[in-house]
Amino acid sequence: MWHDNETTVDYLNFGVVADACAKLLQQARGEPISVGISGGWGAGKTSLVRMVAQRLEALNKPDDNTYVVVTFNPWLYQDFDSARNALLQLVGDEVLERARKSEQLYEKAKRLLKRINVLRLVQLGGEAAATYFTGVPVGMVGRAMQRFGLIGKGDDDDKSADDKGKKEGGDGLLKPAEPVSLPGEIQAFRLALEALLDELKITLVVFVDDLDRCLPKTAISTLESIRLLLFIKRSAFVVAADNDFIKGAVRVHFAGTGIKDEVATNYFDKLIQVPLQVPRLGVNEAKAYIALLLMQRAREDKVFDQAKFEIALDAVSKRLREAWRGDSVTLEFLEAQVGVGDQHMVDLMKLADGLAPLLTRSLAVDGNPRLMKRFLNTVFLRSSLAEPQGIKLDLEALAKWHLVERCAPTLATALANMVTSESDGRVAALKAAEDANAVGQELATPFDANDPFVHQWLGLAPPLGEVDLRPLLHLSRDTETRDFGTDDLTAVGRDLRDALAAATARNTPLTEAITKAGAAQAGLAMTRAWALQVSKRTWRSAADVLMLIETCKVFAQHGPTAAELLSKAPAAAIGGGLIPELHAQQWAKPVLEAWLVHPDTDKAVKRAIEQMNKRGT
Numbered sequence: 198m199w200h201d202n203e204t205t206v207d208y209l210n211f212g213v214v215a216d217a218c219a220k221l222l223q224q225a226r227g228e229p230i231s232v233g234i235s236g237g238w239g240a241g242k243t244s245l246v247r248m249v250a251q252r253l254e255a256l257n258k259p260d261d262n263t264y265v266v267v268t269f270n271p272w273l274y275q276d277f278d279s280a281r282n283a284l285l286q287l288v289g290d291e292v293l294e295r296a297r298k299s300e301q302l303y304e305k306a307k308r309l310l311k312r313i314n315v316l317r318l319v320q321l322g323g324e325a326a327a328t329y330f331t332g333v334p335v336g337m338v339g340r341a342m343q344r345f346g347l348i349g350k351g352d353d354d355d356k357s358a359d360d361k362g363k364k365e366g367g368d369g370l371l372k373p374a375e376p377v378s379l380p381g382e383i384q385a386f387r388l389a390l391e392a393l394l395d396e397l398k399i400t401l402v403v404f405v406d407d408l409d410r411c412l413p414k415t416a417i418s419t420l421e422s423i424r425l426l427l428f429i430k431r432s433a434f435v436v437a438a439d440n441d442f443i444k445g446a447v448r449v450h451f452a453g454t455g456i457k458d459e460v461a462t463n464y465f466d467k468l469i470q471v472p473l474q475v476p477r478l479g480v481n482e483a484k485a486y487i488a489l490l491l492m493q494r495a496r497e498d499k500v501f502d503q504a505k506f507e508i509a510l511d512a513v514s515k516r517l518r519e520a521w522r523g524d525s526v527t528l529e530f531l532e533a534q535v536g537v538g539d540q541h542m543v544d545l546m547k548l549a550d551g552l553a554p555l556l557t558r559s560l561a562v563d564g565n566p567r568l569m570k571r572f573l574n575t576v577f578l579r580s581s582l583a584e585p586q587g588i589k590l591d592l593e594a595l596a597k598w599h600l601v602e603r604c605a606p607t608l609a610t611a612l613a614n615m616v617t618s619e620s621d622g623r624v625a626a627l628k629a630a631e632d633a634n635a636v637g638q639e640l641a642t643p644f645d646a647n648d649p650f651v652h653q654w655l656g657l658a659p660p661l662g663e664v665d666l667r668p669l670l671h672l673s674r675d676t677e678t679r680d681f682g683t684d685d686l687t688a689v690g691r692d693l694r695d696a697l698a699a700a701t702a703r704n705t706p707l708t709e710a711i712t713k714a715g716a717a718q719a720g721l722a723m724t725r726a727w728a729l730q731v732s733k734r735t736w737r738s739a740a741d742v743l744m745l746i747e748t749c750k751v752f753a754q755h756g757p758t759a760a761e762l763l764s765k766a767p768a769a770a771i772g773g774g775l776i777p778e779l780h781a782q783q784w785a786k787p788v789l790e791a792w793l794v795h796p797d798t799d800k801a802v803k804r805a806i807e808q809m810n811k812r813g814t
Contacts, residue, residue: 211245214476215245227400229432232435232473233436242475246406262400268406271405272408292397305393394429395430409442416443436469443464487573492506552657555604579672594661597657604650604654640655687718693710703746716752723759756782759785760787764791766788768795771798777809
């Protein structure tokens with residue numbers, strides 16, 4: 198299975214964007230900068246952020262500048278502490294840790310943390326806010342602030358600050374009865390943080406991830422925290438979020454104010470100096486991504502060599518970087534990476550080549566890397582469930598069926614409803630559609646002739662029109678309950694069914710097989726074989742009705758059933774080659790008489806019937 202985790206292994210050619218982002222941060226040379234990485238859910242924002250962090254590590258110069266990367270995920274905090282407080286605390290803790298080597302800087306870092314704690318308490322309001330704004334301990338919260346050194350105890354205590362710590366006080370941020378302003382305190386916090394970063398010779402890079410998973414209130418709270426820390430020297434923010442989500446959160450935040458779209462856009466633009474968009478995957482990139490995922494799986498299953506995988510990864514990455522030259526990721530290119538003599542790997546590359554266009558262009562997947570990975574996970578999971586249940590299906594068939602489930606559920610439901618035990622799981626309409634699509638003919642219901650996806654899906658290997666779809670539908674019960682009816686055929690009956698469907702001339706083994714099956718099973722086998730051959734029947738050769746004739750010769754009681762099946766033949770399609778054989782069967786006489794008077798029956802066929810009637814044979 199492929200885990201839904203971020204990675205620094207580049208299957209999507211995101212490295213180019215990661216290089217550009219890291220270079221932007223380096224070129225800032227200590228000046229504050231904010232970068233926004235925008236992309237939809239599952240587009241690969243987190244992986245891109247991790248790639249940027251990896252590149253920053255290579256740019257560190259300890260004597261001049263070290264990039265300290267702090268990753269903040271507000272989604273983890275929205276049910277516990279406020280995202281705003283959590284972000285401030287995370288930054289303070291990181292600076293404190295970096296300052297441990299210097300006693301002087303460590304003391305400054307601790308005072309910075311105290312300022313953060315004050316700001317957190319003030320947000321609670323009540324006694325904390327009153328204590329903060331007046332400098333006088335108010336209530337239990339105020340006394341607690343004094344006890345923990347968040348406010349001082351007065352001038353007398355300042356004088357005794359060096360008395361080996363016997364008395365607390367003098368080291369608080371505020372003195373008693375010394376009111377301050379919140380804006381002033383925020384500015385003091387910013388200046389203190391900026392000075393510490395400069396003395397530590399570090400650039401603090403805060404990656405804010407999963408912002409678009411948060412509730413609107415949490416998202417806005419996080420953005421407000423970013424604003425508090427933004428534009429401090431030696432600081433950088435990289436915010437990964439879907440722009441459309443941010444705009445929606447701003448609208449919710451300012452609900453009832455008549456905010457316009459441009460205002461919502463400007464809100465985010467004021468926070469983000471450099472916008473970067475996660476590249477959207479085209480067919481080329483999707484094909485490379487799926488192929489590499491399949492190679493990775495094969496490597497983990499030890500059917501593909503590690504060295505070959507690394508060579509293929511380099512080759513595919515290079516091909517994607519140079520795609521602008523016109524060199525695309527073709528099936529031939531992918532086969533060359535796995536070795537044309539390795540049929541298993543070649544089949545996997547064919548699967549990637551066939552899936553990529555459909556998964557890219559379908560609105561249900563739309564080239565989303567996470568959804569493509571989940572698609573493959575489902576296919577491989579069903580494959581692992583098949584063998585224990587005695588089901589033999591290749592990955593290509595499993596993938597093709599799941600594709601129509603995922604991208605065209607209405608069509609999938611319609612096809613599933615056509616699958617019954619009576620037809621042995623085969624859908625004649627699907628076979629007819631595949632044949633029509635191959636020669637460019639019009640498609641019939643339930644296939645939408647105006648949907649490009651339908652045409653591409655029908656042309657995707659392998660064809661499913663003559664495949665028993667019951668195993669596929671059985672494995673897809675995770676999406677819907679399936680009921681195909683009761684299959685009354687025994688093993689002997691199924692063997693006879695297949696023999697009848699394959700027979701082109703009467704023979705002794707076939708007669709013996711009919712006799713061995715018995716009357717009941719022979720009747721079922723005849724009906725099923727007739728249904729199986731519906732798409733292949735020309736209505737012009739005696740072989741088309743051989744299964745009816747031979748079964749009824751052994752068990753005459755099935756004559757009425759055979760006549761009913763034969764009566765559904767299109768009169769206009771009947772050929773003269775059927776008449777001699779059928780005329781000799783008593784059960785077929787009523788059908789021949791109906792054809793004789795039918796206006797659509799060919800004149801030559803009518804003459805043949807009349808001649809046989811005159812002979813009395």
